[in-house]
Amino acid sequence: MERYSQRLAYGETIVALGAENPKVVVLEADLGKSTMSALFQKAYPDRYFEMGIAEANMISTAAGLAASGKIAFCSSFAVFASGRAFDQIRQAVAIGSLNVKICGSSCGLSDFGDGSTHQSVEDIAIMSAIPNMTVLTPADADETRLAVRAAAAIDGPVYIRIVRNDVPTYTKGGFVPGKLSELRPGSDAAIIAHGAMIEAAMNAAAILETKGISARVINAGTMKPFDTEGIIELSEQVKAIVTAEDHSRIGGLAAQTAFALRQSCTPMDYVAIEDKFGQSSHSLKDLMEHYGLTDTAIVNKTMALLRKS
Amino acid sequence: MQNVNDIRLLANKIRRDVVEMIGFKGQTGHLGGSCSSAEIVAALYGSRLRFKPDDPQWDGRDKLIYSKGHAAIAQYAAMAEVGCFPREELWKAKELGAMLQGHPDRLKTPGIEAGTGSLGQGLSIAVGMALAMNLDGHHDRKVYCIMGDGEMAEGQIWEAAMAAVNFKLDNLVGIIDRNALQATGFIEERFNTNPLEKKWNGFGWHVIEIDGHDVDAILAAFDEAAxxxxxxxVIIANTVKGKGISFAENQASFHNCALTKEQYDTALAELNEKIEAMS
Structure with missing residues (x-):
């Protein structure tokens, strides 16, 4: 399976958007070589603003640019983009419904070595709680390109969440904000995942197949607006639903799915980070295993639900 | 506008509107910080700010960010006085569904450029607007940002101060309404943000210090900035919190207050006397 970087996809796509639309501007807080917004600086230096290590000022400045008719892309690590600048995002960007597009890079546990300070286990919850905000969680590099383009087209603020590591490309185009998409057919159970956990979900479905269980894999490429109708339809077609995310179970995919299923009889369970911070690890694989974010965990939860049903 | 007397008159009309917006039936409003900035706001809306009252999105306009958003009622009063919207809106301010919110809201109020009120963020927004004007080649337009001296405690102010110098934004004019009071008392006793001149100088800004109630000085400072x-x-405007209302001057208790009928009548009488003398 071909792997590619969501970060490179982000950088390449904002460059493409910059060529198409002179209103596109990019702001960065000294992480441009990691978030790949540096590609935009090379292509369009006049429309690129290095704001220094000052995320709050970056977001409010982006609000000023957006209020002047620009489409302002900002990037940082997800933990800083959502946390350090929360009030700036809320007050000027979201209340004013401005065209500020925030890329939360190195999300979840994907910055494995840097530890809890740099790992975002709550960014989806924080950003989803803000009225007017759209939250996109693309599955892979190809979908990141489409999500970044969708963000530019949406009138209002958007948060785009991407991982640090290269991920396999499972999607085949057709990203529609606000809609679930199917990555693998199946009729017994459904596994819903986004971003970093798509690969584990696909592997889990393959393992389940060897056990005679047909598992559908669903990509939740948008966390807000969440496709509640899509979840309800899904619940009528399978006997169990399991969610998988590299995020706290509070305020993320598990919580949104459970809310969508509140009047459904289809049982659900989740694979997510419990109410805990991350920590350093020499490898992403070890860290994901430590927090139970594995294909095995998805398989076990799915089989347990099916045994009960 | 206008001659200096007209601007002084407008400032006192703003104060009168502010008192009438607060009323005497238990509604509260930010009287002190509105009155301290009245001449600054009047000099902008009455003279220096280029705008079209009937076309708030006119792309040749200057922009004003009122970073000390709690005192927005002074801006609302000025906007109504110069015809941006009907004066009737003033009396509905802060009502459920009102066009005029407790803090500035760009979506609800035509002519308001940005949401402020979470303090310390307005100057950063102004930086973004000044950058946009440069990108668009609109070199004759300016961005003004009114801040409070209490607000200087917010760290983001100094992030924006660095950014504005980094980007050489000579189309940006900051104005500090230095009324020497924060909500809970005198700044020099509570949390001292002084000396502001040295701080702004040190950050690389051109600093002008004036009496913020002297309209000639305000206009001269705008000329110098240009x-x-x-x-x-940055124009450091030394002001008096509650200026123009005898019982409210230099009193932290009138930062955000309701007025008794007696206070209301006294304030209006004092302001009407000034307005009649100037008219």
Whole structure:
């Protein structure tokens, strides 16, 4: 399976958007070589603003640019983009419904070595709680390109969440904000995942197949607006639903799915980070295993639900 | 506008509107900080700010960010006085569904450029607007940002101060309404943000210090700012919180207050006397 970087996809796509639309501007807080917004600086230096290590000022400045008719892309690590600048995002960007597009890079546990300070286990919850905000969680590099383009087209603020590591490309185009998409057919159970956990979900479905269980894999490429109708339809077609995310179970995919299923009889369970911070690890694989974010965990939860049903 | 007397008159009309917006039936409003900035706001809306009252999105306009958003009622009063919207809106301010919110809201109020009120963020927004004007080649337009001296405690102010110098934003004019009071008392006793001149100088801004109730000085400072090239200008305007209302002057308790009928009548009488003398 071909792997590619969501970060490179982000950088390449904002460059493409910059060529198409002179209103596109990019702001960065000294992480441009990691978030790949540096590609935009090379292509369009006049429309690129290095704001220094000052995320709050970056977001409010982006609000000023957006209020002047620009489409302002900002990037940082997800933990800083959502946390350090929360009030700036809320007050000027979201209340004013401005065209500020925030890329939360190195999300979840994907910055494995840097530890809890740099790992975002709550960014989806924080950003989803803000009225007017759209939250996109693309599955892979190809979908990141489409999500970044969708963000530019949406009138209002958007948060785009991407991982640090290269991920396999499972999607085949057709990203529609606000809609679930199917990555693998199946009729017994459904596994819903986004971003970093798509690969584990696909592997889990393959393992389940060897056990005679047909598992559908669903990509939740948008966390807000969440496709509640899509979840309800899904619940009528399978006997169990399991969610998988590299995020706290509070305020993320598990919580949104459970809310969508509140009047459904289809049982659900989740694979997510419990109410805990991350920590350093020499490898992403070890860290994901430590927090139970594995294909095995998805398989076990799915089989347990099916045994009960 | 206008001659200096007209601007002084407008400032006192703003104060009168502010008192009438607060009323005497238990509604509260930010009287002190509105009155301290009245001449600054009047000099902008009455003279220096280029705008079209009937076309708030006119792309040749200057922009004003009222970073100390709690005192927005002074801006609302000025906007109504110069015809941006009907004066009737003033009396509905802060009602459920009102066009005029407790803090500025760009979506609800035509002519309001940005949401402020979470303090310390307005100057950063102004930086973004000044950058956009440069990108668009609109070199004759300016961005003004009114801040409070209590607000200087917010760290983001100094992030924006660095950014404005970094980007050489000589189209940006900051104005500090230095009324020497924060909500809970005198700044020099509570949390001292002084000396502001040295701080802004140190950050690389062109600094002008004036009496913020002296309209001639305010206009001269705007002229000086317009001539400065390559760096942003900050005007430190020394003001009196509650200016123009005898019982409210220099009193922290009138930062955000309700007025009794007696206070209301006294304030209106004092302001009407000034307004009649100037008219």
């Amino acid at each position: 001539a400065v090239k390559g760096v942003p200008t």
